[in-house]
Amino acid sequence: MKVTVSRKAHFNSAHRLYRPDWSFEKNDAIFGKCNNPNFHGHNYDLTVSVTGEIDPETGYVVDVKILKDFIKSEIEDAFDHKNLNVDVPEFKNLNPTAENIVVVIFNKLKAVLEPNLELSVTLYETPRNFVTYSGD
Amino acid sequence: MKVTVSRKAHFNSAHRLYRPDWSFEKNDAIFGKCNNPNFHGHNYDLTVSVTGEIDPETGYVVDVKILKDFIKSEIEDAFDHKNLNVDVPEFKNLNPTAENIVVVIFNKLKAVLEPNLELSVTLYETPRNFVTYSGD
Amino acid sequence: MKVTVSRKAHFNSAHRLYRPDWSFEKNDAIFGKCNNPNFHGHNYDLTVSVTGEIDPETGYVVDVKILKDFIKSEIEDAFDHKNLNVDVPEFKNLNPTAENIVVVIFNKLKAVLEPNLELSVTLYETPRNFVTYSGD
Amino acid sequence: MKVTVSRKAHFNSAHRLYRPDWSFEKNDAIFGKCNNPNFHGHNYDLTVSVTGEIDPETGYVVDVKILKDFIKSEIEDAFDHKNLNVDVPEFKNLNPTAENIVVVIFNKLKAVLEPNLELSVTLYETPRNFVTYSGD
Amino acid sequence: MKVTVSRKAHFNSAHRLYRPDWSFEKNDAIFGKCNNPNFHGHNYDLTVSVTGEIDPETGYVVDVKILKDFIKSEIEDAFDHKNLNVDVPEFKNLNPTAENIVVVIFNKLKAVLEPNLELSVTLYETPRNFVTYSGD
Amino acid sequence: MKVTVSRKAHFNSAHRLYRPDWSFEKNDAIFGKCNNPNFHGHNYDLTVSVTGEIDPETGYVVDVKILKDFIKSEIEDAFDHKNLNVDVPEFKNLNPTAENIVVVIFNKLKAVLEPNLELSVTLYETPRNFVTYSGD
Numbered sequence: 141m142k143v144t145v146s147r148k149a150h151f152n153s154a155h156r157l158y159r160p161d162w163s164f165e166k167n168d169a170i171f172g173k174c175n176n177p178n179f180h181g182h183n184y185d186l187t188v189s190v191t192g193e194i195d196p197e198t199g200y201v202v203d204v205k206i207l208k209d210f211i212k213s214e215i216e217d218a219f220d221h222k223n224l225n226v227d228v229p230e231f232k233n234l235n236p237t238a239e240n241i242v243v244v245i246f247n248k249l250k251a252v253l254e255p256n257l258e259l260s261v262t263l264y265e266t267p268r269n270f271v272t273y274s275g276d
Numbered sequence: 277m278k279v280t281v282s283r284k285a286h287f288n289s290a291h292r293l294y295r296p297d298w299s300f301e302k303n304d305a306i307f308g309k310c311n312n313p314n315f316h317g318h319n320y321d322l323t324v325s326v327t328g329e330i331d332p333e334t335g336y337v338v339d340v341k342i343l344k345d346f347i348k349s350e351i352e353d354a355f356d357h358k359n360l361n362v363d364v365p366e367f368k369n370l371n372p373t374a375e376n377i378v379v380v381i382f383n384k385l386k387a388v389l390e391p392n393l394e395l396s397v398t399l400y401e402t403p404r405n406f407v408t409y410s411g412d
Numbered sequence: 413m414k415v416t417v418s419r420k421a422h423f424n425s426a427h428r429l430y431r432p433d434w435s436f437e438k439n440d441a442i443f444g445k446c447n448n449p450n451f452h453g454h455n456y457d458l459t460v461s462v463t464g465e466i467d468p469e470t471g472y473v474v475d476v477k478i479l480k481d482f483i484k485s486e487i488e489d490a491f492d493h494k495n496l497n498v499d500v501p502e503f504k505n506l507n508p509t510a511e512n513i514v515v516v517i518f519n520k521l522k523a524v525l526e527p528n529l530e531l532s533v534t535l536y537e538t539p540r541n542f543v544t545y546s547g548d
Numbered sequence: 549m550k551v552t553v554s555r556k557a558h559f560n561s562a563h564r565l566y567r568p569d570w571s572f573e574k575n576d577a578i579f580g581k582c583n584n585p586n587f588h589g590h591n592y593d594l595t596v597s598v599t600g601e602i603d604p605e606t607g608y609v610v611d612v613k614i615l616k617d618f619i620k621s622e623i624e625d626a627f628d629h630k631n632l633n634v635d636v637p638e639f640k641n642l643n644p645t646a647e648n649i650v651v652v653i654f655n656k657l658k659a660v661l662e663p664n665l666e667l668s669v670t671l672y673e674t675p676r677n678f679v680t681y682s683g684d
Numbered sequence: 685m686k687v688t689v690s691r692k693a694h695f696n697s698a699h700r701l702y703r704p705d706w707s708f709e710k711n712d713a714i715f716g717k718c719n720n721p722n723f724h725g726h727n728y729d730l731t732v733s734v735t736g737e738i739d740p741e742t743g744y745v746v747d748v749k750i751l752k753d754f755i756k757s758e759i760e761d762a763f764d765h766k767n768l769n770v771d772v773p774e775f776k777n778l779n780p781t782a783e784n785i786v787v788v789i790f791n792k793l794k795a796v797l798e799p800n801l802e803l804s805v806t807l808y809e810t811p812r813n814f815v816t817y818s819g820d
Numbered sequence: 821m822k823v824t825v826s827r828k829a830h831f832n833s834a835h836r837l838y839r840p841d842w843s844f845e846k847n848d849a850i851f852g853k854c855n856n857p858n859f860h861g862h863n864y865d866l867t868v869s870v871t872g873e874i875d876p877e878t879g880y881v882v883d884v885k886i887l888k889d890f891i892k893s894e895i896e897d898a899f900d901h902k903n904l905n906v907d908v909p910e911f912k913n914l915n916p917t918a919e920n921i922v923v924v925i926f927n928k929l930k931a932v933l934e935p936n937l938e939l940s941v942t943l944y945e946t947p948r949n950f951v952t953y954s955g956d
Contacts, residue, residue: 141651141681141684142681142684143647143650143651143679143680143681144679144680144681145646145647145677145678145679146677146678146679146680147676147677148675148676148677149676150946152860152861152862152946153860153861154834154858154859154860154861154903155861157335170334170339172341173900173901174901176901176902176903176907178834178902178903178906178907179834179859179861179903180832180833180834180861180900180901180902180903181832181833181834181835181859181860181861181862181863182832182861182862182863183861183862183863183946183947189680194647194648194651198578198643198645199565199642199643199644199645199647199648200645200647201647201679203578204677205580220853220860221853221854221856221860222856222858222860223834223856223858223859223860226858227856227858234335235334235335236335237334237335237336238281239279239281239330239335239336239337240330240335242279243277243279243330266830266832266863267284267863268283268284268285269281269282269283269284269340270281270282271279271280271281271282271337272279272280272282272325273277273278273279273280276277276278286538288452288453288454288538289452289453290426290450290451290452290453290495291453293607306606306611308613309492309493310493312493312494312495312499314426314494314495314498314499315426315451315453315495316424316425316426316453316492316493316494316495317424317425317426317427317451317452317453317454317455318424318453318454318455319453319454319455319538319539356445356452357445357446357448357452358448358450358452359426359448359450359451359452362450363448363450370607371606371607372607373606373607373608374553375551375553375602375607375608375609376602376607378551379549379551379602402422402424402455403455403556404555404556404557405553405554405555405556405612406553406554407551407552407553407554407609408551408552408554408597409549409550409551409552412549412550413787413817413820414817414820415783415786415787415815415816415817416815416816416817417782417783417813417814417815418813418814418815418816419812419813420811420812420813421812429879431877442878442883444885461816466783466784466787470714470779470781471701471778471779471780471781471783471784472781472783473783473815475714476813477716506879507878507879508879509878509879509880510825511823511825511874511879511880511881512874512879514823515821515823515874539828540827540828540829541825541826541827541828541884542825542826543823543824543825543826543881544823544824544826544869545821545822545823545824548821548822558810560724560725560726560810561724561725562698562722562723562724562725562767563725581764581765582765584765584766584767584771586698586766586767586770586771587698587723587725587767588696588697588698588725588764588765588766588767589696589697589698589699589723589724589725589726589727590696590725590726590727591725591726591727591810591811628717628724629717629718629720629724630720630722630724631698631720631722631723631724634722635720635722674694674696674727675727685923685953685956686953686956687919687922687923687951687952687953688951688952688953689918689919689949689950689951690949690950690951690952691948691949692947692948692949693948733952738919738920738923742850742915742917743837743914743915743916743917743919743920744917744919745919745951747850748949749852
């Protein structure tokens with residue numbers, strides 16, 4: 141019996157969407173007000189979902205406390221109250237769009253989770269805009 | 277890397293569930309209080325999800341502003357503050373159940389989105405009742 | 413010790429904002445798309461709050477089951493899956509704006525609640541627009 | 549056209565996570581504060597999703613009133629305001645983790661739904677922890 | 685300039701509504717299914733609001749970290765994953781209705797907050813039932 | 821009959837809590853991770869509430885479209901996708917704590933609303949931290 145276990149988390153960050161190899165005008169045409177050179181920010185909400193067999197001993201697919209600790213050490217400690225462009229190494233050369241952020245989060249969590257667990261990550265940039273990546 | 281990008285929207289409409297080729301009694305037996313001849317209404321909440329490859333140039337699967345504009349022109353402008361049965365041509369001969377509405381919304385958006393993007397639409401009729409259609 | 417006890421409820425209705433003694437043009441100028449002659453509708457969410465002393469016998473200010481039953485008999489049964497303009501007598505000659513609806517709901521509940529309980533009613537017309545009336 | 553119809557419900561229960569064949573110390577090490585011998589509790593939120601073809605006669609995949617009644621008779625009446633460990637037979641010998649509860653709910657609903665409908669159940673133990681089972 | 689600063693928190697507890705000096709039948713008549721002798725439970729959500737002058741030095745009425753720590757030490761550590769009737773001394777002789785719980789929480793927080801801060805506490809027993817106490 | 825009409829809005833901004841006349845160490849001791857020199861950010865949610873008499877002509881206390889337009893011109897256009905410390909003149913010499921932001925918003929809206937309307941503003945910095953100012 142494969143069950144999906146999901147845990148919500150969040151972090152608050154500043155970011156700016158732009159490419160340094162483009163002119164300000166081109167960045168402005170593509171990224172609009174997200175290209176503010178002084179940054180803007182979001183309360184990012186995160187849902188991390190892992191799928192696997194229920195352990196008949198414990199009745200758990202994964203101990204949520206362990207999942208919560210991984211999310212804290214890998215994601216919240218790295219991203220919360222940070223400027224994604226300036227403070228987070230993964231975005232030094234990667235535009236921190238929601239799509240790119242969710243792939244980075246997926247890869248960081250995939251590296252520490254048991255390999256037999258399937259992973260899917262949903263990231264809310266605002267309550268009305270969100271993205272999902274499942275490793276496909 | 278295929279990522280799903282979702283955008284929420286909403287519209288407020290009146291509707292009535294019934295078939296004109298059935299008696300009032302049969303409509304009443306099947307559709308209950310949703311068959312009120314004077315209509316009732318809902319705040320419909322909509323989640324539109326498109327799946328595709330991240331464009332390495334922009335870091336976007338789709339520009340959410342473009343998605344938002346399509347939802348406005350195709351769905352909100354057509355359905356918001358309308359009577360679905362009376363004002364919306366698609367429901368002149370189609371009972372506006374949540375299931376039928378979500379298929380109509382899917383088809384209207386599918387027609388304007390880039391063909392390589394996969395589409396899924398979820399429609400909340402109330403906070404506790406919702407339907408999803410993905411073109412299957 | 414005075415405590416406020418609140419109960420949420422909801423009803424789904426059609427309505428139209430207009431005055432029959434005004435021209436369509438004037439109604440349109442004031443009420444915009446809410447003046448659609450074929451009606452539109454909402455999922456109205458309601459919070460009913462009553463304030464009073466805790467009964468030392470029961471530990472209740474009011475039995476929430478009784479409050480829930482009053483909301484059902486006085487408000488939900490009267491308004492749910494109805495057209496407020498056509499089906500609800502209170503709005504035969506009263507424009508069903510959120511402000512007028514919340515006053516009608518307050519008065520209907522005030523008439524059946526114990527007179528020593530203070531009452532406040534909040535009505536959400538949409539998740540982003542709401543009104544509150546406390547009898548002042 | 550296959551559409552998924554979802555209905556939300558909820559129940560409020562007490563439970564305790566432990567195995568009677570383990571020592572208190574081992575239960576404590578695995579289940580932490582969820583192993584309180586005097587129980588703790590949750591407002592469980594449930595989303596039941598059924599997928600099938602739209603009936604062209606009614607425009608329904610399933611009448612939500614029927615789905616709501618099944619959820620009430622099979623789940624809410626059995627679990628609400630109960631102690632899952634003590635009052636619910638399915639958990640007499642099964643640790644009531646969220647994973648095990650969602651499988652029990654799935655099996656109880658699967659037994660009464662039309663066999664051609666696909667079923668998926670999501671159970672929120674808290675607003676931040678939830679599990680999903682689809683019969684795989 | 686007096687501003688109100690609010691912080692949300694939560695705890696998950698079992699409880700039972702009854703009076704030991706009443707017969708089971710009388711408890712049943714008054715408290716219904718909340719009188720289950722084996723307990724039931726809730727995810728209680730809490731909003732703690734303090735009102736005071738903005739400190740011109742810091743721009744804070746109160747440091748939310750300090751408020752959060754008080755809520756943790758006084759309320760969450762005492763109530764979370766506990767049986768209110770059995771594990772929490774304040775309810776040994778006090779029926780743990782939402783009204784009585786919110787007064788207990790208010791008094792515990794009032795005792796540790798700076799005396800010049802006004803306090804109001806709202807407690808959600810379920811998403812649809814909640815109570816507020818402000819010390820009146 | 822005085823009714824309160826509320827409208828929700830939101831803006832996404834970067835900010836940093838610090839005083840330039842304090843050492844980095846003192847800012848760090850008081851403002852913790854909110855003192856990140858590279859900024860962090862939030863999705864701020866705003867509830868603007870105005871109280872006044874119902875106009876018997878229209879059934880409105882205030883036309884919500886007008887209220888929405890004021891919130892857009894005075895607050896959203898000024899704060900959204902901005903760095904509060906760098907881009908918004910009101911915070912050039914004022915630490916953008918939630919308390920100070922809500923007072924600035926109140927004053928900007930009070931200046932454009934009809935003087936007979938009472939005003940109250942609630943600002944959510946995160947879903948769990950919020951502040952309210954009513955001009956007292």
